[in-house]
Amino acid sequence: MDVQRTEFDYVSPRDLSRVPAFAIGPLHVDPPTRTIFLAERKAVLEPRVMQVLVALGLEPGQVLSRDDLIALCWNGVIVGDNAINRVISLIRQALAAVAGDAVHLETITKVGFRLVVAHPEGADNSPDTPDIAKTSRRGMMAYAGLAAIAAAGGAALIGRKTLFGDRADPDSVELVERARLLQLTGEPGTSEQAISFLKQAVTIDPRHADAWGALSLAYLLALAGFTGRDTATMAELMTNAAQRGLELEPDQRDAAAVLAFSRPAFGNYARFDRATERIVRRYPDYWYAYARRAMFLRDVGRVNESLPFADRSIELDPMLPIGWGNVALGHFLAGDVRESDARFEQAGARWPAHGYLWNTRFQLLLESRRYDAAASLALDPQARPDYVPREAGEWNARLAWALRDGDRQALAGQRSMLVEQAAQAPQAAQYNAPLLVMMGFAEDALDSLTRLYAIAGTAPGVAHQTATVVLFRPSMTALQSDERYRALLEVSGLEAYWQQSGSQPDFRRN
Incomplete structure (x- = not known):
């Protein structure tokens, strides 16, 4: 040649x-x-x-x-x-x-x-x-x-001449894909590893718009979960990455979604309502747009409206275990336990020991009073996630049996641990409150949620990690006549949102 x-x-x-x-x-x-x-x-x-x-x-x-x-x-x-x-x-x-x-x-x-x-x-x-x-x-x-x-x-x-013209560097593309696959699992620790991959990707190719967008979304997802990072710093990094992605590609969907959802939904429901609608219209084939819309509608008690959006999210990307879990949760909250079980079965066949699926299904089995099934799930080593110790599964099984038998002494002992968890990490209240109500300790459940919402109202980092869907679990809506439950609807800003938007939660429509 x-x-x-x-x-x-x-x-x-x-x-x-x-x-x-x-x-x-x-x-x-x-x-x-x-x-x-x-x-x-x-x-x-x-x-x-x-x-x-x-x-x-x-x-x-x-x-x-x-x-x-x-x-x-x-x-x-x-x-x-x-x-x-x-x-x-x-x-x-x-x-x-x-x-x-x-x-x-x-x-x-x-x-x-x-x-x-x-x-x-x-x-x-x-x-x-x-x-x-x-x-x-x-x-x-x-x-x-x-x-x-x-x-x-x-x-x-020597100045490198790019082989690929406007195409992204292949190593950067590969790192973005690795990060995406990690995040799909939704398991603990994956957000930090995904962020690490994506930081490498934008270092290799600073003009890779999709890498910047994916990095901004990784920061947002980490911010919404429990993280040891400084949340203010993470929020700034998230915004900077999204802005850089849009500078390079004005229609970069991850970056656009991140800027639309950069403020937490808690206390900003009307704004979030408009933002999720806008992103779904703008990106009709984007799984995260539909997933976030579904999550928002559940958070404001419009569960039946959320179902088509949740279903669409897993149609667009069927390899989302958390997406499948949220679809199952939505059907349960809507009162369709049979469809919820079917979705859990489908998800369990693909991801037999996934943490979110395991924990969510256990709680919903308790809430539907299927205590023996809940205990069996807790003790099944094939279903329990690898990172969950056997003792945690045994604790769950004892809780299921205590609820089945009405063992007040055993329940009182387990109550102490749940209350202590919420005292140390206020965000734990949204997971523990339904359990406390089922155990007969509604006052503790309401106390822990009141404290969480008070903190979330002044701390954006906590607000990002606060989901009000807990208020619409069957065990919680049974308290709707309780004055303190109504106070939670007020302090969370939900009552103001319903009045301003003209919408109502499903439990009031029904």
């Missing part, structure tokens, strides 16, 4: 960050990202594998011996044949997967290796994918011994 000369005479295969993108026939090679690319096919290579490919690619058709490769790619350090054979094998596999028959690696017996381009006339030598500088073999070997001079001189000024 004809190789066009660039302004750089010597390029070290070892220093991948300074090697410009080049083409071998129709195959594009981007050393800084360790990626090879042809049409829609791509592969990311190990650093050493890319170094050897670069060395061979400097002069396609020319033979390099094993000693040449050691000098160029291993800095002269003696390595065994197995190490070289492994790299050669990986190059062959990658070329076969990406380039097919267009480019292949040939072994010249007892001499060395060379790259062969089957159809050199098909090479793309456009300005966006230039061939690397043609370097004589003598020049290559000289450069292997002059790395220090190059590092101190003009080689430091």
Whole structure:
């Protein structure tokens, strides 16, 4: 193939960050990202594998011996044949997967290796994918011994020409996908790991709008869960990431949703109502828009209206275990226990030991007075999440049996732990309150929620983690005639929202 000369005479295969993108026939090679690319096919290579490919690619058709490769790619350090054979094998596999028959690696017996381009006339030598500088073999070997001079001189000024034009860096794209898959699980610790991946993604490619949008959404999801981070700092990072995403791509949906939902729903129901409606209209195929709309409607007691939005969210992305759990919860709150059970069964078949599904189903079994089924779920080692200790499952089973038997002494002992949890972490009240009511300690439930809502009213970080859907659980709506329950509707801002919007919660409509 004809190789066009660039302004750089010597390029070290070892220093991948300074090697410009080049083409071998129709195959594009981007050393800084360790990626090879042809049409829609791509592969990311190990650093050493890319170094050897670069060395061979400097002069396609020319033979390099094993000693040449050691000098160029291993800095002269003696390595065994197995190490070289492994790299050669990986190059062959990658070329076969990406380039097919267009480019292949040939072994010249007892001499060395060379790259062969089957159809050199098909090479793309456009300005966006230039061939690397043609370097004589003598020049290559000289450069292997002059790395220090190059590092101190003009080689430091090499500017990478992107192989992909406006496309995102493949490594950044891969990290975004890894983060997305992590977040889909919804398990503890995944938000922090996803944020780490996404921070790497925007570092690799600062102009990757989807990476910035995904990072802003990861911050929002972490903010809405329990986190040890400073929530004010996280909120600022979230906003900055979303704004950067929209600067790069004005219609980036994650970033747009994050800015729309940046203020907590608690106490801002009318604004959140408009925001969720707007995002659903703007992005009709975006799962999170529907999921967030469904969550909001549940939070304001409009459970029946939430069901189509929750269903649509898992139609758009069926690999959302929390989404399935929320669909099941919605049907339960709407009074359709059979449909709720069916959704739990479907979700359990896919994710047999998922924390949110396990915990939510346990509580709903208790609330529907199916105590033996709840105890069986709690004790089933196949259903219990790996990170939940056996003792926690046993505690749940004892609670189910105490409720079944009306064992006031046992319930009083378990009450103490639930009250203490809410005292240490006010957000725990929204999970513990229904249990306390079922156990016969409604006053404790109302006390803990009153304290939580008072704190959430002045602390945005806590407000982000506060969901008022708890007020519409069957055990809680049974208290609707209680003056303190009505006070919770007032202090949470729900009564004001219903009056302003002209809407009503389902329990009043019914």
